[in-house]
Amino acid sequence: MKKVITTTINCEERELVVEPFHSLLDALRNTAGLTGTKKGCDVGDCGACTVILDGKPVCSCLVLAAETDGAEITTIEGLQTAPDKLHPLQDSFMMLGGAQCGFCTPGILMMAKALLDENPDPNDDEIRFAIAGNICRCTGYTKIIDAIRDAALHMRAHSGAGDLSAERSRPAGLSAKQRGQA
Numbered sequence: 166m167k168k169v170i171t172t173t174i175n176c177e178e179r180e181l182v183v184e185p186f187h188s189l190l191d192a193l194r195n196t197a198g199l200t201g202t203k204k205g206c207d208v209g210d211c212g213a214c215t216v217i218l219d220g221k222p223v224c225s226c227l228v229l230a231a232e233t234d235g236a237e238i239t240t241i242e243g244l245q246t247a248p249d250k251l252h253p254l255q256d257s258f259m260m261l262g263g264a265q266c267g268f269c270t271p272g273i274l275m276m277a278k279a280l281l282d283e284n285p286d287p288n289d290d291e292i293r294f295a296i297a298g299n300i301c302r303c304t305g306y307t308k309i310i311d312a313i314r315d316a317a318l319h320m321r322a323h324s325g326a327g328d329l330s331a332e333r334s335r336p337a338g339l340s341a342k343q344r345g346q347a
C-alpha cells in the first residue's frame with residue numbers, strides 16, 4: 166500500500182507518495198525528479214547514490230523511502246551555496262580535474278561534504294578513508310583527493326567570512342596543470 170511521506174529535501178518540504186518497497190534513491194530520482202543522484206549498483210557497493218540524510222552520508226539505494234518520513238535530506242542539487250554559486254567542492258573538482266565522465270561525482274561530492282562538515286581539516290588518509298566506498302572508474306582518485314584537500318583549504322580560509330563562494334585563491338604549490346589550466 167502506498168504511503169505519503171513528508172521530507173525536507175534541499176531545504177524544501179516535499180510530500181512524496183511512495184511504495185513500501187521503494188528505495189530513497191528511486192524516490193528521489195523518479196518521484197521527486199532529482200536525477201542528480203546516480204544509480205550505479207543499487208546494492209550498496211559503489212557509492213554513486215550517496216546523499217546526506219539527517220546529517221550523515223548514506224547510500225540512498227539501501228534506505229527505504231518510507232523510513233525517511235520527517236527526515237532532512239541533502240542531494241547534489243542542494244550542494245550549491247546559491248543558484249549562481251558553486252560549492253567550493255564543486256569548484257575544486259572543476260579546477261583540478263576531479264571529474265571525468267562524472268557518473269561517480271555527485272556521490273563523491275556528497276561524501277566529501279559530509280567529511281568536511283565533520284572534519285574541516287582532513288589529512289589525505291582521512292580523505293581516502295572517507296571516500297573508500299565511492300568507486301570511480303576514470304580518475305585514479307588522485308585528482309579527487311587533490312580537489313577535496315583544495316576545497317577544505319578554501320573553506321577554512323573563508324570560514325570566518327561566511328562566504329564560501331569567495332574568489333578562489335589557489336595554493337601557491339599547485340602547478341597550472343594541477344589547477345586544470347594547462
Ligand code: FES
Nearest residue numbers: 205206207212226
Ligand atoms: S547505487 Fe547505491 S551504492 Fe551503488
Ligand code: FES
Nearest residue numbers: 265266301302303
Ligand atoms: S569520473 Fe567517471 S566514474 Fe568517476
